[in-house]
Amino acid sequence: MMQSVKKGDIRKWAGAGVQDLIVDLVNALSAVKSLAEISCEIADEKTLIRQALAGLLRNQDMERCSFFVADHEGTLTNVTGLSIVDLPDAEHAWATRPMQFRLGEGIIGHAASTRTMQYCENCFEDRRFAKVADQAHMPGSIVCAPVCTLHNVLIGVLNVSHPQAHFFTDWHMRLLDVYANVLGQLITNRRLFQQMEMEIASRTAELERLVNETRRLKDHYANLSMHDQLTGLHNRRYFYDQVELALAQHKRYGQPFCLLVMDIDHFKSINDLYGHGFGDQVLITVADTLKTQVRSADILVRFGGEEFIILFTNTSCENGRVLAERIRGQVKALGWPVEAENVRVSLSIGLYCALPNSADADQQLDIDAIIHRADSALYAAKAKGRDRVEVFDTSPPHNGDCSAKREPS
Numbered sequence: 001m002m003q004s005v006k007k008g009d010i011r012k013w014a015g016a017g018v019q020d021l022i023v024d025l026v027n028a029l030s031a032v033k034s035l036a037e038i039s040c041e042i043a044d045e046k047t048l049i050r051q052a053l054a055g056l057l058r059n060q061d062m063e064r065c066s067f068f069v070a071d072h073e074g075t076l077t078n079v080t081g082l083s084i085v086d087l088p089d090a091e092h093a094w095a096t097r098p099m100q101f102r103l104g105e106g107i108i109g110h111a112a113s114t115r116t117m118q119y120c121e122n123c124f125e126d127r128r129f130a131k132v133a134d135q136a137h138m139p140g141s142i143v144c145a146p147v148c149t150l151h152n153v154l155i156g157v158l159n160v161s162h163p164q165a166h167f168f169t170d171w172h173m174r175l176l177d178v179y180a181n182v183l184g185q186l187i188t189n190r191r192l193f194q195q196m197e198m199e200i201a202s203r204t205a206e207l208e209r210l211v212n213e214t215r216r217l218k219d220h221y222a223n224l225s226m227h228d229q230l231t232g233l234h235n236r237r238y239f240y241d242q243v244e245l246a247l248a249q250h251k252r253y254g255q256p257f258c259l260l261v262m263d264i265d266h267f268k269s270i271n272d273l274y275g276h277g278f279g280d281q282v283l284i285t286v287a288d289t290l291k292t293q294v295r296s297a298d299i300l301v302r303f304g305g306e307e308f309i310i311l312f313t314n315t316s317c318e319n320g321r322v323l324a325e326r327i328r329g330q331v332k333a334l335g336w337p338v339e340a341e342n343v344r345v346s347l348s349i350g351l352y353c354a355l356p357n358s359a360d361a362d363q364q365l366d367i368d369a370i371i372h373r374a375d376s377a378l379y380a381a382k383a384k385g386r387d388r389v390e391v392f393d394t395s396p397p398h399n400g401d402c403s404a405k406r407e408p409s
């Protein structure tokens, strides 16, 4: 059975060598721990690497370290370097002497191509070490550790150096191996994280685009569903949508309004004689004429076929009648030349006046009842020979009920 090591045992055994070992172990763990503290949410990979190098220098007796990143073409470029003197302001002191190696070139290229750590014990003598022009920066010894993803794809090479030859020990080598592994995972995680962020951003943008498109389509179809395609006027659906407000204002503030139901006379004969396309043109021109007669608060719709409705808000019966007569006159004045002929049409109009003091006022009529009353007046206008305006009589019913039956066309 294995026995656990007690503190007293360590003290008993601890010669200077063991104590050094413990210090080294703590330093090594601190270096690896410093890596664990780096967030993979850092936007810039260089900053992450720089923090990793600083962690290494702070916890180990190394002099300089640098990182060469591998690109897709197999070129290794130093993205950052740090020396022990840079440490107080490691964030800002960027060593930017540009340097590049191909895979297999120099000791750095060799570590990259073999994916194994390389130790150059004496840079002045080792032929693998590509001599630098600047002799002042020539290290005595250097360790180059490849840094890879979990799937052994090369990310770059981590280099640590010391001015002294034969400086690095087995202990250093083991630590650097672990350090390079953890750094590889950290860089991989950061890249994945960035990729995920970009993916999320692009999906969010796509989603926003779809939401906007859906909104636009919704508005488009809502608009379509409220409009008559032939004349461009609003339609029956819009009328019912809007009319409640006018009724509410009438009920609450006693505002009078006039409802006109208008029907083109003998429109069937127009279609029959001149064709449906011609009939359409007539509907369009009549609609355009009606448009000129309404204010923005009024409601004008093509209610169906050749029937139009206008609700004049805040309008007395007298004014409603004047407006109805004007409309009738304007439509009658229209003409459509067909060969030698000038085709004309007329309008029959049924008018309902909603007045605060009328006999209807107490009945709280709904819009269908109001339309029905205006329709009765329209039937009366048709019955009386067409091309005329008839007003629904809101006085209490007696023999003269004007809701005449519509005569067959």
Ligand SMILES: Nc1nc2c(ncn2[C@@H]2O[C@H](COP(=O)(O)OP(=O)(O)OP(=O)(O)O)[C@@H](O)[C@H]2O)c(=O)[nH]1
Pocket (backbone or CB within 6 Å): 230, 263, 264, 265, 266, 267, 268, 269, 271, 275, 276, 277, 278, 279, 280, 283, 304, 305, 306, 382, 386, 407, 408, 409
């Ligand atoms: N060209 C055209 N005709 C339409 C349209 N909508 C309805 N109509 C026609 O309008 C005509 C309406 O005819 P009727 O309801 O018999 O009434 P009328 O001929 O106007 O007779 P009175 O209303 O009694 O004066 C029908 O022939 C419908 O086909 C349309 O969008 N375009």
